[in-house]
Amino acid sequence: MSQSYPVPVVMTLAGNDPSGGAGIQADIEGIASMGCHAAPVITALTVQDSRDVYQLIPLDPDLVYAQARAVLADIPVAAFKVGLIGSPGIAEVLEVLFEDYPHIPVILDPVLAAGGGHDFDSVHMSETIRTLLPHVTVLTPNSVEARRLAPEADTLDACAMALLAQDCEYVLITGTHENTPRVVNTLYANHRLLESYTWERLPHSYHGSGCTLAAALAGLLAQGQEVLSAIYQAQEYTWEALRGGYRIGAGQHMPNRLFWADDNEQGDADDD
Template sequence: MQPAFPPFPVVMTLAGNDPSGGAGLAADIETLVSLGCHPAPVVTALTVQNTHNVQALLPVSPEQILAQARAILADMPVAVFKIGVIGSAENAVALRELLTAHPDIPVVLDPVLAAGGGTELAGAELIEAIQDLLLPLTTILTPNSIEARRLAPEADTLSACAMALLARGCGYVLISGGHESGAEVINTLYGNHRQLESWRWPRLPHEYHGSGCTLAAAIAALLAQGRELHSDVPHSAIHHAQAYTWRSLQAGYPAGGGQWLPNRLFWATAARGQA
């Protein structure tokens, strides 16, 4: 029997396993715990990777994904779905089946199409499946600018990309600007057929492994905590998730020889230093 009032909101994250601990399920788990949620991780793919790049992507079968998710949904009151690496077009079909069966659970979709080191993680068939099957079921889509352009190749500006993605059924689209030029990173939220708000964050000096996972998982965690996704108050889920992600990157560290890793428990590190 599901508990009526679990001590922490449950967020199901469906993503790939990253053995470096920087991205994927590891990033999601750290973020969700840091923001007061219970993570329910469902493995969509195994990866061979480190802080430099992904060397291999090994998708889990659709049947195994659904079996993992259904076992948890029969036992725990899942508040939010967060989706990262999908692995294959067949897995996208399975995810559509899962989401359609639970239409009242919000969906945060981080469309991970390539690794930070450049390895492709989604071909044309999977991109089409995301466009046709998953975007209509997505509460908020969180692409970076490169992913937005790949998901909406017919558009000639990032704003036009967002409009095209909203037309496919997304509730909101938050395009992050870390891959664009400039002294600041500009993240822009779109919804209701228009641009809603932009945020400017000081650009940090390093490249980071798992920043997109952190942002999407933070939005999912704050939604699960009951925050409004977007509102006029400064502490909406989207605003607070960006602030949390920026501070995680600011406190980041080199664990290997490639990209730096976000310190998603920066608050614990600071508390330890004061003890």
């Protein structure tokens, strides 16, 4: 007998990236890689390639709300993953959704700028993102985003404390933008630094690395993983996806989020 809803469902609310490196496609691949079903809700359309974003068109907030409500009324969602929000109006409808489903964990990747440098009105968007923090289980900013979200802070530790003070449960700050020999990611909760994770610095710039991390984390939490274990495993998966990345355009490398399905990788492992 078939079981109803045998696969955990993650609702991803994010923009569409036609290059496939970031946004909704990145989320779908990352969520599926964790053994989950992705329920994609589009928040914005973009004109972009592997180099940069050239145009952003937020959807009508009512349409975003209707997309999410249709799924939530039909399918049990185990986690929310939020990427590009697009507008304050969309943030308002997300807040309503999260208030109505307080038991569902929320992973928020605070997208303030594209990898190629296009700025999504960062001051305006930073204020918008801060309104959602009381509903967020894990916030995953890179160091640049953390400083923009907490401009009054003078260190990354202080940024994390300021974000936790707004009732965000966990803050994971990634360190790829810092000038360090190895990448150091830092996890904060309960008004303190919980753990630092050190990863080999890879040689390229990647389009969609933040989406990959947050989507994987949402998938692992949807599977019932404990938060600290899920945070480590999501980083490990992301590092492997970046290590296996490829350059198919004129800009950044694309993460290989399906590296685990690569026959060549399996062959290499068999030769070890």
